[in-house]
Amino acid sequence: MLPLLLLLGGMMLAALAAQLLLEGSGYVLLVTPDGLMSLEMSFWTGLILLLALLLVSFFVLRVLGWLSHPLRGLHLRQQRYQAQAALKTTVRGLVDLAEGRWKRARKLLVKAAPKSGTPLINYLAAAQAAHYEGLEEEAEQLLKKAEQSTPDARLAIDFSQARIQLDQGHYEQALATLVRLYEQVPKHPLVLRQLRDTYLTLGDWKPLLALLPALRQAKVATSAELDQLEERAYLKRIEDLRHQWHTGAAGSCLQEEVRLFWQHLPKKWREKEAIFSQWIGLLFDLQSWTQAEQLLSQRLKQHWSSEWIELYGRLPAEVEIKRRLLQAEKWLHDRPDDAALLHALGRISQQAGLWGKAREYYHASWSIQRSGAVALELARLLKALNEPELSQRYEREALGLLIQHLPRLPLP
DSSP states (O other): OHHHHHHHHHHHHHHHHHHHHHHOOOEEEEEOTTSSOEEEEEHHHHHHHHHHHHHHHHHHHHHHHHHHSTTHHHHHHHHHHHHHHHHHHHHHHHHHHHTTOHHHHHHHHHHHGGGOSOHHHHHHHHHHHHHHHTOHHHHHHHHHHHHHHOGGGHHHHHHHHHHHHHHHTOHHHHHHHHHHHHHHOTTOHHHHHHHHHHHHHHTOHHHHHHHHHHHHHHTOSOHHHHHHHHHHHHHHHHHHHHHHHHHTOSGGGHHHHHHHHHHHSOHHHHTOHHHHHHHHHHHHHHTOHHHHHHHHHHHHHHSOOHHHHHHHHHSOTTTTHHHHHHHHHHHHHHOTTOHHHHHHHHHHHHHTTOHHHHHHHHHHHHHHSOOHHHHHHHHHHHHHTTOHHHHHHHHHHHHHHHHHTSOOOOOO
16 A cells, blocks of 8 residues: 555656646745845756755765774674574574483573573573573573573563472472562462462462462362362361461460451351361360350251261360250250260260269160260269179170271281
8 A cells, every 4th residue: 555655646746746837937046145146046956956965965974974984884794693693503402402402402592692682581491401401500590691681571580490499399499489470470370370389289278278369360270179279278277277286386376366267267168067077176176165065066956967966075064064965955856866966965964963864875875876985985984883793894895896896817
C-alpha cells in the first residue's frame, strides 16, 4: 500500500505543478538588506537551485563526517564481524550443552559472552554447564557475571540459581532464593511448584499451608491432589505441635498456638476423621481435658467411632464425671451391644466409684468382644474387690490373648 500511496501523491504533485505552469511561472526576488544588490529569477528556477543546494550540502556533510572519523566504517564492520562470530560460538556452545558436552559448552559460552549481544544467556547457560560438571564455585561465579552483565535480569538469574541449588540438594539456600522469587512473581506457576516441593522436602508445613491458596489460584495441580496435600499438611502440622510439646521446644506459647490453630482450621478439615483423631491426641498430650470432652461428646453425637468412645472413657474423673456417665448410658440405649461403649462405661463407672456397675459393664464388654485391656482392667478391679481367684482367671485370659499374637518360635 505504501508504494501505491507514494505514486498517487507524486502524480497529484505533478498535476499541481503542471497546473501552476499553465497559469504562470511566477518569480522569486532576492534583495540584500542594504538594497544594493538584487536577484530575480523564475519560481521554478529558484526551486531547482534550492534542491541542488540541499543535495550539495548533504554530500558535503557526509564527506566532512567521513573525514572527521575515517575509521568508523571499518570499526563498525569489525564489530559486525565479531558479533557474528560470537553468535556462531554461542550456538555451538548451546548445542554442546544440549548434547551433554559440559566442559566444551562452558568454554565456548564464556569465550563468546563479551562479544555476544546477549551475554546474560551465555553466562546462565555456562553456569548450568559448570553445575553439571560439578564445578559449583565456578557456577556461582558465572551467575555473578550474569548479574553484572545484565543487572535488570535478576529474575532470570534467581530462577537459574534456584534450579542449581535444588539439584545440589541445598534446600535451605534454594528456599531463600525461591521466597525472594515468590515476592517478585507471586503467581508464577514454576516458582509455586518449586516452593511447594521445597517445603515438602524440608517438612516445613506451616508456610506450606499458607501457600496453598496461591497454589489453588494458579492451578498448579488438580483440586483432588491439592486436597490431599492440604490434609497431609494439617496432619503433619498437628504432629509437629505434639512433637514440640513432648520435647519442650515450644515453651509456654504452645497452648496459644494450639488454640489459634483449631480456631482457624476450616470446618471442612475439622470434620475429617484422621485430623480430628490426631487433634484429640494432641489435647490429651496437653491435658486439655475440658476441650477434649466437649469435642468428643459433640462428635460422637454426630458420628460414632469406637476409637473416640474409647478415648471418651479415658478422660480423668475430674472432667464432668456424672454428666459423662449419663451421656454414655443414653448412648447405650441405642447401642446395647457395643463392646467399646460398654468398656468406656466400665471405666467411667469405676472413676465415679460405682464398683458393681463398673464390674457389670466390663463383664458385658468382655462377653461381646474378648479384649486384653478389658480382661486386665476387670482383673485389677476384682483383685481390689477381694476376689483373687476370679481376678487371676481374667489375668490368664488376657495372657492367653497376648500369646496368640506372638510369633510361632521353637521352644526347648
